[in-house]
Amino acid sequence: MIKKKKCAIFYVSDGTAITAETVGRSLITQFDDIEFIEKRLAFINDVETAQMAAKIIKDTPSDYQPLVINTVVDIELRKIIHSAGGLKLDPFNRLLRRIERNLQIKAKPVVGRAHGMSDSYAYNKRIEATNFALSHDDGMNLNLEKADLILLGVSRSGKTPTCLYLALHYGLKAANYPITDEDLDRMQLPAEVMQYKDKLFGLTIDPFRLSQIRSERRPNSRYAELRKCQMEVSDAEVMFHRNQISFLNTTLTSIEEISGKILIALDLNKRLY
Amino acid sequence: MIKKKKCAIFYVSDGTAITAETVGRSLITQFDDIEFIEKRLAFINDVETAQMAAKIIKDTPSDYQPLVINTVVDIELRKIIHSAGGLKLDPFNRLLRRIERNLQIKAKPVVGRAHGMSDSYAYNKRIEATNFALSHDDGMNLNLEKADLILLGVSRSGKTPTCLYLALHYGLKAANYPITDEDLDRMQLPAEVMQYKDKLFGLTIDPFRLSQIRSERRPNSRYAELRKCQMEVSDAEVMFHRNQISFLNTTLTSIEEISGKILIALDLNKRLY
Numbered sequence: 001m002i003k004k005k006k007c008a009i010f011y012v013s014d015g016t017a018i019t020a021e022t023v024g025r026s027l028i029t030q031f032d033d034i035e036f037i038e039k040r041l042a043f044i045n046d047v048e049t050a051q052m053a054a055k056i057i058k059d060t061p062s063d064y065q066p067l068v069i070n071t072v073v074d075i076e077l078r079k080i081i082h083s084a085g086g087l088k089l090d091p092f093n094r095l096l097r098r099i100e101r102n103l104q105i106k107a108k109p110v111v112g113r114a115h116g117m118s119d120s121y122a123y124n125k126r127i128e129a130t131n132f133a134l135s136h137d138d139g140m141n142l143n144l145e146k147a148d149l150i151l152l153g154v155s156r157s158g159k160t161p162t163c164l165y166l167a168l169h170y171g172l173k174a175a176n177y178p179i180t181d182e183d184l185d186r187m188q189l190p191a192e193v194m195q196y197k198d199k200l201f202g203l204t205i206d207p208f209r210l211s212q213i214r215s216e217r218r219p220n221s222r223y224a225e226l227r228k229c230q231m232e233v234s235d236a237e238v239m240f241h242r243n244q245i246s247f248l249n250t251t252l253t254s255i256e257e258i259s260g261k262i263l264i265a266l267d268l269n270k271r272l273y
Numbered sequence: 274m275i276k277k278k279k280c281a282i283f284y285v286s287d288g289t290a291i292t293a294e295t296v297g298r299s300l301i302t303q304f305d306d307i308e309f310i311e312k313r314l315a316f317i318n319d320v321e322t323a324q325m326a327a328k329i330i331k332d333t334p335s336d337y338q339p340l341v342i343n344t345v346v347d348i349e350l351r352k353i354i355h356s357a358g359g360l361k362l363d364p365f366n367r368l369l370r371r372i373e374r375n376l377q378i379k380a381k382p383v384v385g386r387a388h389g390m391s392d393s394y395a396y397n398k399r400i401e402a403t404n405f406a407l408s409h410d411d412g413m414n415l416n417l418e419k420a421d422l423i424l425l426g427v428s429r430s431g432k433t434p435t436c437l438y439l440a441l442h443y444g445l446k447a448a449n450y451p452i453t454d455e456d457l458d459r460m461q462l463p464a465e466v467m468q469y470k471d472k473l474f475g476l477t478i479d480p481f482r483l484s485q486i487r488s489e490r491r492p493n494s495r496y497a498e499l500r501k502c503q504m505e506v507s508d509a510e511v512m513f514h515r516n517q518i519s520f521l522n523t524t525l526t527s528i529e530e531i532s533g534k535i536l537i538a539l540d541l542n543k544r545l546y
Contacts, residue, residue, distance in 0.1 A: 005376060016533040022295040026344070027368055030380040040542055042533045065376060071299070087375045091364045095300055102360045103278055103338060107303040123527060129436045134410075161403045164437050168528070254396060255441070260289040261314045269313055 004035040008064040010057055012081055013071045017042040020069045023091045027069075037064065043071055050080040057084035072111045080162045083134050125171035133160075133167040136175035142192045147175040149266050150196055152189070152240075153203035154179050154232045155210065155223075158250040162203070165255045172268060183234045189243065201262050202240040202247030207233045277308045281337040285332055286344045287352055290315040294372045296364045300342075311465045312336065316345035317345055323353040346382045398444035398533065406440040408434075409448035415465045417448055422539050423469055424449040425462070425513075426476035427505045428496075429486045430524040431531065435476070445541060457508045472534050475513040475520030480506045482524050 009028060011020035018038045028036045041053045050072070066086030072078050082088055096107050135141055137160055144150055148168070151159045155178050163174035177193050193200070207229040214224035222228060229267045240247040246265045250258055263269045282301060284293035290313045301309045315327045323345075333339045339359030345351050355361055369380050408414055411431055417423055422439070424432045436447035450466050466473070468479050480503040487497035495501060515518040519538045523531055536542045 005378060007376065016527075016529045018529055018533075019295050019299040022292050023368070026292040027372060030369060031372070031376075031378065031380060032381055033378060034376065041537070042537065042542075045297065049423060067372065067375075077424055087371065089371060091296060091368060092299065094367070095296070095362050095364060098362060099300060099340065102340075103280065103304075103307065105306060108305055109303060117333070126528070127431075127434055130445060134407075134433065135524075137407075158400075160407065161400055161441065164403065190461065197509065199463060220364065228412050237307065240366065255399070256289045256290075256291055260291075260313075263313070264315065269315075270311055 004033060006037075006064045007067055008039065008060045009067045009069065010041055010053075010086070011069050012041045012044055012053055014043065014045040014073055015071075015076070017071075020071045020091070024069045026069075032103055043211065044077065044081070045074075047077070047080065050077040054080050054084040057081070057086055060086070071217050123170060129167035129171045129173050130164065132173040133163040135177070136173075137163065138178045138182075141175075142177075142190075144175055144192065144196050144199075146173060146195070147199055148172045148268060149174050149199045149201060149262065150193065151176040151201055151203055151238075151262075152179060152193070152245065152247075153205075154210070154229075154236050156210060156217070157203045157205045158255075159203055161255055162250075162258050162262070164204070165259050166262070169259070170263070170268075179232075179236050180273050184232060184239070187235065187239055188244070189239065194243070197243070198247075200243075200245045201266060202236070202245050203258070204233055204237055204240070204247055204249050206249070206251040210246045279308045279310075279337045280340055281310050281333045282340045282342065283312050283314055283326075283339075283359070284342050285317055285326055286315045287316065287318040287346055287350070288343075288344075293344045293364070295339075297342045313437070315354065317350065317354070317449070318347075319349070320353065321501055323350040327353050327357035330354070330359055333359070337363050365379070395444060402440035402444045402446050403437065406436040406445040406448070409446075410436065412450045412453075413461075414448075415450075417465065417469050417472075419446060420448040420469070420472055421445045421541060422447050422472045422474060422535065423466065424474055424476055424535075425466070425508050425518065425520075426478070427453060427502075427511075429483060429490070430476045430478045432476055434528055435523075435531050435535070438470060438532050439535070442532070443536070443541075451508050452505075452512070457505060457512070460508065460514065460515070461510055470516070470518075472539065473516075473518045474539060475518045476531070477506055477510055477513070477520055477522050479522070479524040 009024050011017045011024050013020045019110055021040060044050050044053050044210045057068060067089060068086045071092050072081060095271055100107055151163060153159050159176035163176050166172045166174040183189055185203055210229040211224055211226040218224055248258060274521040282297050284290045284297050286293045294313060317323050317326050322388055330341060331416055335341045340362060342361045343354055343363045344365050345354060373380055424436060426432050432449035436449050456462055483502040484499040493498055521531060521534055
């Protein structure tokens with residue numbers, strides 16, 4: 001058996017470290033053969049915290065190679081962190097310099113700004129959208145004219161987490177409507193929902209997986225029975241087809257991917273011009 | 274009046290474009306004097322979609338300079354996108370090559386993997402945590418022994434969005450408990466909550482802002498009165514102090530920052546070794 005190489009990857013930032021972490025995560029998915037361990041070192045914004053970060057990096061066990069993704073802006077603090085050794089990766093500085101050259105304008109380095117409150121309008125929109133998603137979850141409050149989109153699907157097909165993600169990330173007002181047994185019997189969605197046809201998007205799921213998820217919630221119930229799940233899913237899909245509602249199978253799809261595809265399908269992606 | 278320079282920034286990816294967007298957002302916060310417009314071009318994973326993306330970039334109005342943040346892996350598709358012109362920024366390739374050299378191992382490029390389902394254990398944990406946050410919102414279900422953390426605060430201090438964010442992003446089971454008038458009268462939290470002292474974190478907020486938020490919800494109510502908000506906030510802060518519960522003012526803090534600071538305060542940050 002070949003022993004896997006081991007690597008400790010540090011996300012160092014004067015803010016939340018979300019940018020460093022996002023880049024780092026993307027990078028490590030490209031190396032299957034390395035065993036990575038990750039450590040977030042956030043809010044490194046003075047000499048004391050920088051020295052603490054440097055100590056943590058320096059103390060990496062010797063069988064792990066340290067990689068340091070560093071987005072700290074202040075030069076003195078960067079030096080302290082870099083003194084700890086390891087491979088230093090900066091996803092930022094070079095790109096900043098290239099943009100400066102191209103646009104002939106100087107960047108104004110501001111510590112910890114990237115995920116701060118620089119845009120309080122967008123921030124309030126996200127909070128508002130989250131409250132909207134919560135108050136329009138699971139078919140509650142069928143007052144849908146304010147919704148940016150409405151997700152449809154049988155119970156436990158992934159509607160709620162997707163709505164919350166769309167709200168928290170994109171400030172979109174996402175409602176969801178759980179397809180009921182009555183809807184399936186009639187093979188028809190309620191008129192209150194159908195009137196917003198342009199906002200509808202369906203989620204579907206593998207019936208075996210659905211049965212599993214429902215079983216965890218209500219073991220040995222009719223609700224969780226495989227046959228019932230198969231019928232619900234297949235009827236819901238027929239209904240989506242008939243009504244020309246775009247839909248997506250969530251079984252092997254992450255919340256990020258589902259959300260991205262919904263944005264494209266409902267044309268909620270356009271913010272340009 | 275000096276006219277601001279204008280710039281159209283494109284986030285191009287074979288996956289969700291979240292990495293490209295995160296990096297781009299961080300970059301543009303460093304340029305106050307430029308008017309940016311952003312466009313996400315996600316799931317660019319064949320010749321047809323690449324040509325479509327290239328056309329969109331090429332069609333940028335002439336008063337906007339195009340910047341293209343491109344994380345597409347496939348070389349042929351990259352060429353198509355780059356043929357559209359604009360400043361090409363790749364936050365990835367160079368870092369990948371440096372890691373390869375440092376670790377003496379080849380990356381295995383996989384399209385759209387970064388935010389995919391590569392880690393279904395983590396994925397299920399996030400969904401589970403989201404369900405936990407929903408079923409433990411607003412003091413519901415005081416069955417807290419399974420919680421990773423419990424947020425405390427007066428009504429509308431920002432507990433719910435923070436819990437949902439922690440669940441969706443970090444897979445943490447975040448419950449929240451709204452401090453009631455009775456708790457404030459007694460200046461004491463319920464024993465069911467206090468027994469989990471190591472998991473507690475308080476949120477506080479500027480009383481003027483709180484009054485504003487509550488007024489939008491229930492105009493002209495006693496609940497929204499400034500004097501009531503001032504008293505609640507000040508009593509809650511005294512209670513946090515007395516019980517040595519760490520707390521944070523959310524007024525000028527983004528959900529990302531609040532979450533990051535909670536992770537550090539409760540030592541939920543450690544995933545290393």
